Amino acid sequence: MEAPVGFAGVRADSWPRPRAFPRPESLDRTVDVLPGVGPAVKKRLAKLGLERVGDLVSYAPFRYEEPADEKRISELLIDEEAVVEVTVERFSSRRTRRRLTVQTAVVSDNTGQVAAVWFNQPWLEKQLQPGTAIRLRGRLQRRGEFAVKTFDVGDLSATADFAPVYPAGEEITPKKLRELVGAALPRSALDPLPAELKERERLPQRADALWALHRPRSLEEAERGRMRLAFDELLVLQVGLARRRLQREAEIAPSLGPAGELVGLYRELLPFRLTEHQERAIAELDADLARTVPMQRLLQGDVGSGKTVVALYALLRAVENGRQGALMAPTETLAEQHFLTIEPICRELGVPCALLTSSSTKRERDAAPATDILVGTHALIQEGVELRDLAVAVVDEQHRFGVEQRRALAEGRSPHVLHMTATPIPRTLALTVYGDLAVSEISKPPANRKPIITASVTEERSAAAYTRLRKHLDAGRQAYVVCPLIEESETSQARAAEVEAERLRRAELRGYRVGLLHGRLRPAERRELMAKFKARELDVLVATTVIEVGVDVPNATIMIVQEADRFGLAQLHQLRGRVGRAGEQSYCLLISRARDELTDAAAARLEALVRTNDGFELAEVDLELRGGGQLLGTRQSGLTDLKFAQLRRDRPLLERARSLAPDLVEDAGPLADDVEKRFATVEPEALA
Ligand code: ADP
Numbered sequence: 001m002e003a004p005v006g007f008a009g010v011r012a013d014s015w016p017r018p019r020a021f022p023r024p025e026s027l028d029r030t031v032d033v034l035p036g037v038g039p040a041v042k043k044r045l046a047k048l049g050l051e052r053v054g055d056l057v058s059y060a061p062f063r064y065e066e067p068a069d070e071k072r073i074s075e076l077l078i079d080e081e082a083v084v085e086v087t088v089e090r091f092s093s094r095r096t097r098r099r100l101t102v103q104t105a106v107v108s109d110n111t112g113q114v115a116a117v118w119f120n121q122p123w124l125e126k127q128l129q130p131g132t133a134i135r136l137r138g139r140l141q142r143r144g145e146f147a148v149k150t151f152d153v154g155d156l157s158a159t160a161d162f163a164p165v166y167p168a169g170e171e172i173t174p175k176k177l178r179e180l181v182g183a184a185l186p187r188s189a190l191d192p193l194p195a196e197l198k199e200r201e202r203l204p205q206r207a208d209a210l211w212a213l214h215r216p217r218s219l220e221e222a223e224r225g226r227m228r229l230a231f232d233e234l235l236v237l238q239v240g241l242a243r244r245r246l247q248r249e250a251e252i253a254p255s256l257g258p259a260g261e262l263v264g265l266y267r268e269l270l271p272f273r274l275t276e277h278q279e280r281a282i283a284e285l286d287a288d289l290a291r292t293v294p295m296q297r298l299l300q301g302d303v304g305s306g307k308t309v310v311a312l313y314a315l316l317r318a319v320e321n322g323r324q325g326a327l328m329a330p331t332e333t334l335a336e337q338h339f340l341t342i343e344p345i346c347r348e349l350g351v352p353c354a355l356l357t358s359s360s361t362k363r364e365r366d367a368a369p370a371t372d373i374l375v376g377t378h379a380l381i382q383e384g385v386e387l388r389d390l391a392v393a394v395v396d397e398q399h400r401f402g403v404e405q406r407r408a409l410a411e412g413r414s415p416h417v418l419h420m421t422a423t424p425i426p427r428t429l430a431l432t433v434y435g436d437l438a439v440s441e442i443s444k445p446p447a448n449r450k451p452i453i454t455a456s457v458t459e460e461r462s463a464a465a466y467t468r469l470r471k472h473l474d475a476g477r478q479a480y481v482v483c484p485l486i487e488e489s490e491t492s493q494a495r496a497a498e499v500e501a502e503r504l505r506r507a508e509l510r511g512y513r514v515g516l517l518h519g520r521l522r523p524a525e526r527r528e529l530m531a532k533f534k535a536r537e538l539d540v541l542v543a544t545t546v547i548e549v550g551v552d553v554p555n556a557t558i559m560i561v562q563e564a565d566r567f568g569l570a571q572l573h574q575l576r577g578r579v580g581r582a583g584e585q586s587y588c589l590l591i592s593r594a595r596d597e598l599t600d601a602a603a604a605r606l607e608a609l610v611r612t613n614d615g616f617e618l619a620e621v622d623l624e625l626r627g628g629g630q631l632l633g634t635r636q637s638g639l640t641d642l643k644f645a646q647l648r649r650d651r652p653l654l655e656r657a658r659s660l661a662p663d664l665v666e667d668a669g670p671l672a673d674d675v676e677k678r679f680a681t682v683e684p685e686a687l688a
């Protein structure tokens with residue numbers, strides 16, 4: 001038997017025990033069943049995504065307070081944080097002018113007495129009966145009262161020392177959150193894992209793990225608690241993925257046999273030789289396409305690494321078998337870009353190819369079934385047309401392929417699916433996180449590429465960056481300027497971009513032909529703009545992040561990103577990939593505030609981008625910087641939004657969960673319920 005991961009040496013009986021095991025349903029109750037949660041607090045909790053008792057219970061602290069010194073009452077110093085172990089003498093509660101209530105407990109030890117104070121917690125009266133032993137952490141204030149930060153009643157060996165600090169923003173105080181989690185905690189005894197599995201893997205009880213997470217006696221204990229919860233989380237993910245794999249293997253896809261004449265012509269038509277990595281990816285997908293189990297392959301590679309060339313190959317494999325291929329992009333801009341790239345090649349090969357956009361006419365849509373290759377957004381292709389003969393679907397930049405698609409297919413046939421992503425993640429991770437996707441990688445770009453030179457430029461020196469950019473323009477090259485990221489909405493983003501483009505036209509880019517690309521343009525306007533840029537009728541494209549992927553203009557050799565510190569690492573890397581598309585030396589200038597005004601994470605992102613062009617390496621850095629939470633390139637999936645697991649740190653857990661999952665697919669206990677819940681909230685076929 002394989003050794004259990006990370007839990008060796010944990011004695012379950014050494015864990016802090018919850019004091020109650022109430023019914024699991026209470027986790028589904030809304031937070032206002034807890035003492036101290038009225039409508040106002042409820043609303044603020046909701047902003048943090050905390051709506052149910054269970055949300056609080058599984059709200060992970062992001063750090064713990066340092067332990068404070070144990071003191072006697074007589075030793076307390078003003079303003080110094082300390083812990084005292086005391087007995088309650090008497091308790092009182094009063095109302096202040098500002099509708100606050102103040103709770104005071106006079107407490108004592110054998111060196112003296114002090115008044116301990118809380119705010120707005122009238123229910124404490126029940127807990128703090130005279131004679132109760134209590135452990136307080138807080139500070140002695142100037143006026144002689146002890147302001148309580150955290151406390152424990154009864155089992156004094158627990159908590160307070162390593163008080164959890166939760167992500168709270170400005171909505172609610174960390175202290176309040178700590179109290180609420182504490183109030184929710186005893187309700188959390190349901191354990192989703194089969195007892196036999198827990199024993200075999202030597203896992204602590206889930207309730208114990210939660211207790212250790214929120215009320216640890218040491219940081220090691222907190223970490224072990226977190227690991228158990230992370231394991232649950234990863235196991236749910238892996239079991240769900242394993243189920244899908246089984247379902248899929250029951251489906252039938254058309255076998256496309258060996259490569260034929262059409263793709264042979266395609267190879268001859270390409271003005272270059274495929275790279276070794278492209279050839280390998282093609283061999284891998286050819287093997288998949290020959291089977292009747294639908295292909296589910298993830299093609300990873302940086303922007304410009306040559307994925308689209310491989311994708312078109314896959315589409316043509318469908319066509320040479322008398323069937324259809326579809327290329328689906330997440331946005332219309334991207335769909336149009338893909339179309340512009342592949343249409344000329346299809347035309348030369350005599351393969352009918354059509355673009356479907358929201359402005360396509362009914363006639364164009366009706367013609368879709370007769371077209372060999374269709375390009376459009378996921379939504380359009382999935383809902384807009386009937387694809388009776390779809391054999392290969394390429395899904396760009398989104399791990400999503402809806403059931404609607406399946407329904408649109410005749411005779412229960414499923415297409416082979418190739419997912420493409422330009423935000424690569426490390427291979428082992430892809431295998432474990434995506435569970436059932438096979439992975440092909442293009443980790444080396446075509447040799448004719450010169451690595452993009454990236455520089456980080458402070459705002460004071462931005463004039464120099466624009467001077468550099470104008471030099472490129474004067475030499476007949478083209479350029480991108482990326483506008484600052486605005487979170488609010490696409491509309492405000494577009495408006496801000498308009499203002500900025502106008503400013504640039506009058507200032508830094510005066511005398512040049514400047515176009516503006518943003519997400520609020522109508523598809524036709526966008527198409528026209530891109531065509532103009534491609535035809536060199538524009539010198540500069542000022543753009544929002546809509547140029548993130550897909551745009552391919554080899555003559556563009558320099559990019560300026562304004563306020564680059566506000567962008568994510570993956571996003572900047574994607575943006576940067578818009579230049580350096582040909583043999584020409586290209587540049588990316590990242591303008592940001594001065595180093596001492598940046599957060600460490602922002603500085604680290606910029607440094608990494610300057611240091612390397614390798615998307616796989618950047619993916620590792622990004623993973624490190626973000627720790628847990630969202631995984632690269634999966635923003636839409638929701639599946640990999642992890643609360644406890646940190647993919648980098650927990651890779652052994654992830655791999656263990658993956659190897660256990662197949663045996664748990666049939667499990668019908670609470671684990672199965674968790675799997676269903678988890679997978680119910682995401683796109684039905686996401687990742688599968
Ligand atoms: P991706 O989809 O990964 O961003 P593309 O397939 O769009 O990459 O390729 C980017 C550019 O590189 C295109 O202009 C393409 O024609 C060119 N390209 C692709 N493969 C090769 C190759 N093997 N040798 C030279 N150029 C290539």
Ligand code: MG
Nearest residue numbers: 304307308550
């Ligand atoms: Mg491409």
